[in-house]
Amino acid sequence: MTGEKGEEDGEDVSWDLEDLTMEELSEGQAAARTLEDMLTLSSQALVQAEVEDLYDEVRQLGQGRFGRVMLVTHRQRGTPMALKLLSKASTTRQGFLYEFCVGLTLGSHPCIVATYGIGLETQACYGFLSEPALHGDLIALILPKRGLPETAAQLCVQQLASALEHIHSRGLVYRDLKPENVLVFEPGCRRVKLTDFGHTRPRGTLLRxxxxxxxxxxxxxxxxxxxxxxxPIQPSLDAWALGVLLFCLLTGYFPWDQPLPDQDPFYQDFLDWRASGKACDRPAPWVGLTPVADRLLAMLLDPRPRQRGPVGSVRAFLGQSWQETAGGPERARDEGEGPQ
Incomplete structure (x- = not known):
């Protein structure tokens, strides 16, 4: 959930020229100015009312530590909508307005949940409206130790890459890619959308x-x-997260618990495999993926952020096999086919 007091990441909206090109610096600063203007206007336009005065609650769609999402209908027009309510006890007004404005900025993309231009302030909560997702989120579809069917995984990643590219084109970095933030609008992941923009920040924002x-x-x-x-945050953070999510979709596992070689042996095994490229060094969690998937994941999960492939890298790999078929031929792998 967004706008929580005491975010897990400390941040300072400033930039370090040693880590950013002038073009990247300009993109981040322009995005920050746009959001500042929107926050001012949205703050002045909040509707002061209680939920029951305007909407009929149908059922709960989601619940978090700091708020909930309800399926509601407009009392006069009967229009179904999702209403996200954030408790004032755990949400700042500025934090709420920030997520609301980011959603308004990005919601025109077909793979991003559309946020409607109505902000609500009740006695206990802040809220805003968006299009409802009636099929839940992606986490419910990922089977442990199995993941998703390959067709669904490819459809999902293709749409998420498009959404992230749109976010990056606006000078922003999403920073919170995980299955819980991917809403499913059609079975089989034929239509999924990214939601929850409380951690989205302008490119170059200093992150601790x-x-x-x-x-x-x-x-x-x-x-x-x-x-x-x-x-200074960069879109490469989202590329890494997309690679981890893709691995989860294909296997039903995380590739590691944390990317620290001295603390996580699974991550160290991955680094060793990258360095050698030898089949004998292939980590056990990666068994079942094809060489095509290996190459895609090697691009997205490059530990060097400037060499990491962008989120759009997935397009070149769509339509090819990412999972070994059960009972199929043995993997023919040369030493050079490991991730580099």
């Missing part, structure tokens, strides 16, 4: 990781050499 890393955390954020001043 306050808590322990998770599988989706890019390794550059784990480097103590960049603290305490922080790391």
């Amino acid at each position: 990781l306050a808590g322990p890393p998770i599988p989706y955390t890019a390794p550059e954020l784990c480097s103590s050499a960049r603290l305490p001043q922080g790391l």
Whole structure:
């Protein structure tokens, strides 16, 4: 959930020219200015009312630590909508407005949940409306140790890459890619959309990781050499997270718990395989993936952020096999076919 007091990441909206090109710096600053203007206008236009005065609650769609999402219908027009309510006890007004405005900025893309231009303030909550997703989120579809059918995985990743490219084109970095933030609008992942923009920030915002890393955390954020001043965030963070999510969709596993070689043997095994490229060094969790999937994941999961493939890299691999078929021929793999 968004706008929570005490975010897991410390941040400072400033930029370090040593890590950003002038074009990247300009993109981030322009995005920040746009959001500042929208926040001012949205703050002045909040509707002051209680939910029951305007909408009939149908059922709950989701629940988090700091709020909930309800399926509601408009009392006069009967239109079904999703209403996200964030408790004032755990959400700042600025944090709520920020997520609301980011959603408005990005929601025109077909793979991003559309946010409607109505912000609501009740006595206890802040809220905003968006299009409803009636098939839940992606986490419910991923089978442990199995993942998704390959067709669904490819459809899902193709749409998410498009959504992330749109976010990056606006000078923003999403920063919160995980199955819980992917809403399913049609069975089989034929239509999925990205939601929840509370952690989205302008490119170049200085980020300091306050808590322990998770599988989706890019390794550059784990480097103590960049603290305490922080790391200027880049779209490459989203590319890493997309690679981890893709691995989960294909296998039903995380590839590692955290990208720290001295603390996570699965990540160290991955680095060893990258270095050698030998089949004998292939980590056990990667068994069942084809050489095509290996190459795609090697691009998205490059530990070097400037060499990491962009999210759009997935397009060149669509339509090819990513999972070995059961009972199929043995993998023919030369030493050079491991991730490099």
